[in-house]
Amino acid sequence: MIEEPELAPESFSAVNAMVEAVEVHKSYGRLDVLKGISLKVMPRDVMCLIGPSGSGKSTFLRCINHLEKINAGRLSVDGELVGYRERGGRLHELHEKEVARQRTEIGMVFQRFNLFPHMTALENIIEAPVRVKGEAKDQARQHANELLEKVGLSDKATAYPNQLSGGQQQRVAIARALAMRPKLMLFDEPTSALDPELVGDVLAVMRQLADDGMTMIVVTHEMGFAREVGDSLIFMDDGIVVESGNPREVLANPRHERTRLFLSKVL
Amino acid sequence: MTEQEVEAPARPEAIRAVPVRHPGRWVAVAVIAVLVAMLAHNLAVNTRWQGWVINQYLFNNSVLHGVLATLWLTVVAMAVGVVGGIVLAVMRLSDNPVVSSSAWVYIWFFRGTPVLVQLIFWFNIGALFPTLSLGLPFGPGFHTWSTNSLITPFLASVLGLGLNEAAYMSEIVRAGILSVDEGQTEAASALGMRRLLIMRRVVLPQAMRVIIPPTGNETISMLKTTSLVSFTGGFELLVSVQRIYNANYKIIPLLVVASIWYLLVTSILTVGQYYLERYFARGSARQLPPTPPQKLLAFYQRYVRATRRQRPVIPESTAGGGL
Numbered sequence: 001m002i003e004e005p006e007l008a009p010e011s012f013s014a015v016n017a018m019v020e021a022v023e024v025h026k027s028y029g030r031l032d033v034l035k036g037i038s039l040k041v042m043p044r045d046v047m048c049l050i051g052p053s054g055s056g057k058s059t060f061l062r063c064i065n066h067l068e069k070i071n072a073g074r075l076s077v078d079g080e081l082v083g084y085r086e087r088g089g090r091l092h093e094l095h096e097k098e099v100a101r102q103r104t105e106i107g108m109v110f111q112r113f114n115l116f117p118h119m120t121a122l123e124n125i126i127e128a129p130v131r132v133k134g135e136a137k138d139q140a141r142q143h144a145n146e147l148l149e150k151v152g153l154s155d156k157a158t159a160y161p162n163q164l165s166g167g168q169q170q171r172v173a174i175a176r177a178l179a180m181r182p183k184l185m186l187f188d189e190p191t192s193a194l195d196p197e198l199v200g201d202v203l204a205v206m207r208q209l210a211d212d213g214m215t216m217i218v219v220t221h222e223m224g225f226a227r228e229v230g231d232s233l234i235f236m237d238d239g240i241v242v243e244s245g246n247p248r249e250v251l252a253n254p255r256h257e258r259t260r261l262f263l264s265k266v267l
Numbered sequence: 268m269t270e271q272e273v274e275a276p277a278r279p280e281a282i283r284a285v286p287v288r289h290p291g292r293w294v295a296v297a298v299i300a301v302l303v304a305m306l307a308h309n310l311a312v313n314t315r316w317q318g319w320v321i322n323q324y325l326f327n328n329s330v331l332h333g334v335l336a337t338l339w340l341t342v343v344a345m346a347v348g349v350v351g352g353i354v355l356a357v358m359r360l361s362d363n364p365v366v367s368s369s370a371w372v373y374i375w376f377f378r379g380t381p382v383l384v385q386l387i388f389w390f391n392i393g394a395l396f397p398t399l400s401l402g403l404p405f406g407p408g409f410h411t412w413s414t415n416s417l418i419t420p421f422l423a424s425v426l427g428l429g430l431n432e433a434a435y436m437s438e439i440v441r442a443g444i445l446s447v448d449e450g451q452t453e454a455a456s457a458l459g460m461r462r463l464l465i466m467r468r469v470v471l472p473q474a475m476r477v478i479i480p481p482t483g484n485e486t487i488s489m490l491k492t493t494s495l496v497s498f499t500g501g502f503e504l505l506v507s508v509q510r511i512y513n514a515n516y517k518i519i520p521l522l523v524v525a526s527i528w529y530l531l532v533t534s535i536l537t538v539g540q541y542y543l544e545r546y547f548a549r550g551s552a553r554q555l556p557p558t559p560p561q562k563l564l565a566f567y568q569r570y571v572r573a574t575r576r577q578r579p580v581i582p583e584s585t586a587g588g589g590l
Contacts, residue, residue, distance in 0.1 A: 065457055067457065096461060101459065103456065104458070110450060110453070114454035116451065116455075116469055118547075131460065131468060132464075160550035161550065176458070177458070180458060180459065
C-alpha cells in the first residue's frame with residue numbers, strides 16, 4: 001500500500017488547488033515556449049497533458065518543480081509559489097536550499113528513467129530519504145522494500161539499473177520518487193522510451209497510484225490511459241492550452257480543429 | 268520452445284575451413300628472436316654492465332631511502348594535485364564568472380610554464396619573499412617566519428609538482444564531470460538533493476570511470492617526474508643513486524638499479540589502477556570479467572577436474588577442458 005499523500009496542515013480545505021498556474025510564460029531567448037498557461041489541478045486528481053512534440057508540455061511540467069524558471073505569471077503548488085517568495089509586493093528568488101525543500105514534496109518521473117547507474121535499485125530508492133530527509137537507514141530500507149513490492153519488483157532490490165529492463169527501471173524510478181512521500185507526482189512521458197510490451201506494467205503501477213489518491217500530472221501519448229485514468233485532459237499546442245476538459249469528451253468530441261487534427265494522427 | 272511451434276532446423280556441420288596463412292608473422296618472429304638473442308648475449312658477455320654492482324646496490328640502504336622518498340613525494344604531490352584538481356574543476360564549472368575565470372587563469376599559468384621552471388621558482392621563493400607572515404591583508408602580521416626555514420626542499424618539491432599537477436588534473440576531472448548525463452543531475456535535483464550532495468553522491472562516482480585511467484597515467488608520470496627535483500636540491504631515488512655513482516663512477520649499473528625500482532613501482536601502480544577501475548565500474552557492465560587471479564584459479568580448477576576425470580576412465584576425451 002502506498003500511504004495517502006500527507007496533506008500539509010494549511011490545506012485542510014480540500015478545495016484548495018494542488019497546482020495552480022496563472023498565465024505562465026516561459027521563453028528561451030527569443031523563443032517563446034509557453035505563452036500563458038493557466039490551469040488548476042485539485043488534490044487527488046490526475047491530469048493528463050497531451051500535444052504534439054514541441055508544444056511545451058514537458059517544459060510546463062519541468063516548471064512545476066522549478067527545473068525551469070518561468071518568465072512571467074504565477075505558478076504555485078499547494079498554495080506556495082514555486083521558486084519565489086512574495087514579500088512587499090515583489091518576488092524574491094528562493095535560495096537553493098528552499099527550492100530543494102519544495103522539490104522534496106514533488107516527485108518526478110522522467111522519460112529516460114535517470115536512475116543512478118552506480119547504485120542498486122534499493123540504494124537508488126533510499127538515497128534521497130536518507131541523505132536529504134535524514135531518515136534512518138533501516139527505516140528507509142523497509143519503506144523501500146514496501147515500495148518495491150508495490151511496483152512488483154521485490155526480487156530486484158539488489159539489481160543494478162542496467163540489469164533491469166526499461167519497464168523495470170521505470171518502476172524503480174517511480175518507487176524512488178514515492179520514497180520521498182510526495183504530495184504531487186509529475187510524469188514526463190514515462191512510457192515513451194519503453195518497448196511496447198513493457199508499457200503495460202508501468203501504466204498499471206501508475207493506475208494503482210491514481211486509485212490510491214495521488215495527485216498526478218502526466219505528460220503522455222497513451223490516450224487509453226488518459227481516457228481511463230485521467231480526471232481531466234489538457235491539449236497543448238504551440239505553448240498554449242488549446243482545449244481542456246473531461247478526457248472522454250475531449251477525446252471523443254474535440255471542439256477545436258487543432259485537437260481534432262492531432263488526435264486523428266495519434267489515435 | 269513451446270509445443271506446436273516450428274522446430275528449429277537441424278544444425279549443419281560446423282565449418283572447418285583452411286585458415287589464412289600469415290607468413291609475415293614468421294618473419295617478425297625471426298627478426299625479434301634475433302634481437303632478443305643479441306641482447307641476452309650482450310648481457311651475458313659484456314662485463315661493463317657489472318651485474319654484481321646492480322646486485323650489490325639494489326637493496327642498498329640509501330637506495331631504499333631514495334625509493335621511499337620518491338614514493339612519499341609522489342603520493343603527497345598527487346594528493347595535492349587531485350584535491351586541487353577537483354576544486355579547480357568545480358570552480359571552472361561554476362556559474363560565478365569570477366570563480367570560473369580564476370580557475371581558467373590558474374590552469375593557463377600552471378600548464379603554460381615548464382614544471383622544472385616552477386620547481387626552481389619554489390626553491391628560490393625566499394629570494395622574492397624573504398619572510399612570510401600571518402596577519403591581515405596589507406595590515407600588521409601576527410607572526411613572521413623566515414621563508415627558507417618554512418619552505419623546506421621537500422615542501423618546495425611538493426608545491427612545485429602538486430600545484431602543476433592540479434592544473435592537469437582539473438581538466439581530467441572536468442572531462443569526467445561533463446561525461447555524466449545531465450539527466451542524473453536533474454533526477455537528483457528533483458529529489459531535493461542540493462548541488463554539493465549531487466556532486467559527491469551522484470556525479471563524481473560516475474565521473475570516476477572517466478577520471479581514473481588518465482589519473483593512473485598522471486600518477487605514473489608523476490612518479491618519474493619527481494626525478495626532476497634532483498636538479499633543484501630535493502631528495503629522491505635518482506639523487507640517492509647519483510650520490511653513489513658520483514663516488515664510485517659506476518654510472519650505468521646504478522642507473523639500472525634506479526630503473527628497476529621505477530619499473531617495479533610502476534607495475535604495482537598499474538595493478539592498483541586495474542582494481543580501482545573495477546570498483547568504479549560497478550553497475551556499468553552486466554557482469555565484470557574475472558580478474559587475472561580469478562582466471563588463474565579457474566584455469567587450475569578446470570585442470571584438476573580434467574585430470575581427475577581422466578584417471579579412472581582412461582579413453583574418455585576431456586570434455587569441457589577447453590584449454
